[in-house]
Amino acid sequence: MTHWLDLEQQRHWRSLLTGTSALFAALNHDLEAGSDLALNEYEVLVRLSESPDRTLRMSVLAEGLVHSRSRITHTVSRMERRGLVRRQAACDDGRGVDCTMTDEGYAALVAAAHVHVTSVRARLVDVLTPAELAAIGEGFERVTARIVEDRPV
Amino acid sequence: MTHWLDLEQQRHWRSLLTGTSALFAALNHDLEAGSDLALNEYEVLVRLSESPDRTLRMSVLAEGLVHSRSRITHTVSRMERRGLVRRQAACDDGRGVDCTMTDEGYAALVAAAHVHVTSVRARLVDVLTPAELAAIGEGFERVTARIVEDRPV
DNA sequence: GACAACTAGTACAACATTCAATTAGGATGG
DNA sequence: CCATCCTAATTGAATGTTGTACTAGTTGTC
Numbered sequence: 431m432t433h434w435l436d437l438e439q440q441r442h443w444r445s446l447l448t449g450t451s452a453l454f455a456a457l458n459h460d461l462e463a464g465s466d467l468a469l470n471e472y473e474v475l476v477r478l479s480e481s482p483d484r485t486l487r488m489s490v491l492a493e494g495l496v497h498s499r500s501r502i503t504h505t506v507s508r509m510e511r512r513g514l515v516r517r518q519a520a521c522d523d524g525r526g527v528d529c530t531m532t533d534e535g536y537a538a539l540v541a542a543a544h545v546h547v548t549s550v551r552a553r554l555v556d557v558l559t560p561a562e563l564a565a566i567g568e569g570f571e572r573v574t575a576r577i578v579e580d581r582p583v
Numbered sequence: 584m585t586h587w588l589d590l591e592q593q594r595h596w597r598s599l600l601t602g603t604s605a606l607f608a609a610l611n612h613d614l615e616a617g618s619d620l621a622l623n624e625y626e627v628l629v630r631l632s633e634s635p636d637r638t639l640r641m642s643v644l645a646e647g648l649v650h651s652r653s654r655i656t657h658t659v660s661r662m663e664r665r666g667l668v669r670r671q672a673a674c675d676d677g678r679g680v681d682c683t684m685t686d687e688g689y690a691a692l693v694a695a696a697h698v699h700v701t702s703v704r705a706r707l708v709d710v711l712t713p714a715e716l717a718a719i720g721e722g723f724e725r726v727t728a729r730i731v732e733d734r735p736v
Numbered sequence: 737g738a739c740a741a742c743t744a745g746t747a748c749a750a751c752a753t754t755c756a757a758t759t760a761g762g763a764t765g766g
Numbered sequence: 767c768c769a770t771c772c773t774a775a776t777t778g779a780a781t782g783t784t785g786t787a788c789t790a791g792t793t794g795t796c
Contacts, residue, residue, distance in 0.1 A: 432697040439708055442720025446707075447626070449723025450603045451649040452730045473600075489744060496604040501783060503746060508782090525744040525791045544585040554599075555592055557729050558722045565718035567595025569711045570602025576710050577605045623752095642774060654753060656776055661752090678761045678774040743792070753782070763772070 456553050457546070464545035467538055470495070471509055472546060475539040478515065478531040485530040487520060514538055609706050610699070617698035620691055623648070624662055625699060627655075628692040631668065631684040638683040640673060667691055 435443060458469040467475070477494055478484050486494075492502040506529055509515045514535035520526030531539075555563060588596060611622040620628070630647055631637050639647075645655040659682055662668045667688035673679030684692075708716060 432700055434700055442716050443703060445720040445723045448649055449727045452727050456730045496601055547585055547587055550596060554726060557726050562718045562722040563595050565715045567598040569715040570598045573707060573710050574602045574605050577609045577706060
């Protein structure tokens with residue numbers, strides 16, 4: 431027997447579904463309109479900017495962004511072509527590849543940051559009560575944790 | 584001057600970003616593994632199933648699912664090729680096109696529903712407290728409303 | 737130290753999505 | 767009534783994403 435969602439649960443779930451779809455479309459649109467980066471490229475640069483030597487392994491990047499390896503390879507290839515990042519063999523592991531943010535990539539991130547943060551505020555953070563934002567943040571931490579621990583079946 | 588996010592806000596926002604990414608990937612994966620539908624096809628069928636005569640205008644479908652018109656055209660074309668839906672000219676407006684769910688489409692929806700609901704529960708609803716789910720539902724209703732009212736600039 | 741089993745990343749092909757251009761019907765205003 | 771503008775939907779090309787297979791390096795084991 432299927433345990434269906436009740437009406438309230440269904441409403442909330444539907445609200446999340448359309449809400450995130452609208453939100454990410456709007457954020458992406460804002461960012462592309464006000465910078466030379468798409469949202470996923472921006473995220474790649476953010477991750478790199480927070481890492482020692484502005485460098486991360488491709489696989490770490492993929493896992494952190496919840497993208498497939500193949501997708502990261504393509505995204506990074508495009509970004510490399512544009513001079514935003516650079517790739518080199520990882521010295522400790524011959525199979526690995528390190529992705530490093532170039533100065534140009536850093537400049538692009540800095541240039542885009544204002545637009546993006548303003549957009550995240552206007553579209554999300556300032557629309558929610560602090561309690562709602564906290565509930566969302568904490569809830570999704572558990573959601574992610576659950577999914578990750580289910581992963582290697 | 585940019586009004587940056589504080590550390591908490593940043594953490595919550597990041598949690599939402601990776602959380603939804605992981606969630607939708609997992610839901611899509613579950614659904615595709617247990618049925619013949621992808622998540623966006625499932626959503627199309629849900630909308631149609633809730634409509635009078637199991638029929639909706641293409642544009643209504645696009646707006647409801649927050650997809651571009653072009654995307655809906657392509658998605659519906661694929662689904663029509665598989666016999667899940669059917670298209671006919673709208674009688675009241677010569678430009679419009681009505682999309683109707685076929686019996687086969689309804690059967691596919693019914694067959695997929697159990698898997699999908701179970702997955703939504705396991706990955707989201709049952710992982711959150713009722714208060715968190717309510718906060719998410721209500722928060723995103725406002726987020727969406729804000730985006731929609733900003734749309735026609 | 738050589739075999740199998742595993743991990744990291746990429747290449748290519750199938751598929752999905754976006755963007756711009758196009759077709760066609762409807763509304764408006766002189 | 768017809769010129770213009772607007773809306774609905776589609777098309778096709780460019781772009782992005784996924785899935786599978788492949789290459790290469792690593793680890794473990796006997």
